[in-house]
Amino acid sequence: MTEFYRQYLSVAVLIGAAALMFGAMLGAGRLLRPNRPQPEKFITYEAGSDPVGGWGQSNVRYYVYALLFVMFDVEAVFIFPWAVNLKSLGVYGLIEMAVFIIVLTLGLVYAWRKGVLRWA
């Protein structure tokens, strides 16, 4: 097995060990805690009054933010390899990235001017 796979195997092992630990903690909790179910305890909490309806609905106002986020997140994926190799890329790499960032900034400015960055 190469070093590369070993590194990612350590992530998998950690996930497994963490899952075991959660299981152990919840299991220990089950042994220690009392269990006296009453129907009132399982009512959805609404500050003491009887809940109105069940599953709530909410207006997800920020789908435009989510779109912008995807745009900038992909940008970040491109920026990281560039940042690592900047010394060898030199002035050429710098100008390329400046163009890239300016184009993205134009996108942000457009969204700003369009008024979608207003939480209404």
Added chain:
Amino acid sequence: MTAIPTLALSIGWGTTLAIKTLIILAIIPLGALILGYVFLLKMMSHMQSRLGPMDPGGFHGWYQLVGDGLKFLQKEDIMPAQSDRRVFAAAPAVVVLSTFLVFLVIPVGPDLVDKSLNVGVFYALAVSSLSVIGVLMAGWASANKYALLGALRAAAQLIAYELPLLLAVVGVVIQAGTLSLQGIVLSQQHGAIFGFGGLGQPFILTQFFGFALFLVAAQAELTQTPFDMPVAESELVAGYMVEYTGFRFLFFFIGEFGTAFGFAAIAATLFLGGWALPGVHGTWADILGPGVLFIKLMAVAFLMFWVRFTYPRLREDQLQALAWKVLIPLGLANILLTGVFKVAF
């Protein structure tokens, strides 16, 4: 090189992995407890004149944390009848899991956690944002209006502040020329201030701006005051955590403070030189490294909690405007400036 013996013993990688995994499992609840005790209970009590946590037990109320822990142990485990039970049960584990995964790549000495992922800081940022999935799961599965509102606010906030966090780190990556956290520490240790190499060069000197940006974004990622709209207790009664009791609630607590511990450790590694201490090399660096890193991360955590205990909460629209109209443009400007300096010098 000199004949200093190192701790790089030739133990098998399986053993190393087992030891590392166990240490990480132990360090996160411990780190969360330390931050909870030192900052949340003691520092907050002093800063805000809260008498309660200073009272139980003798000196400075040392018994308070033990009492809180025992209280969580004996709470009944309640799932609301309308909730989506499996998702509801899994959500806290997802949140804590993202905290655990961050710690895999933080180096504490020249030979400790050396074989970490070479994409280091990129991996740390990626897994730390997994917690937003757990938060959304918790809010949705609770079948509660407050929880849903809190989770949606949290999602909006976490994705908005993820970007300044990434952009602040890019400046450091440009300077170090590597993504590996160990490599970033070494390049700070071998750096020089105006040609004087005795102290190394912590990146906070050249990336102070990035450091400030990182701290503000980390504060928002941790949903700490002044960015605690998702868990605003006076209007959302703790948001996505409202239906959780006992151990599952404790998981959210460990997740919050463990992540604060992790972000403080990453900030100390990226900007303050990590485990490195001027003039300490070889085996001594391995022995002193964890302590040095701990002191540095506590200094960073002090700053975070100082802000938390001092400022009032921002409004939701102010919060979004700060991320998109101030921090992200500043982060982009920081990257370009750092790039120009890197190429010019």
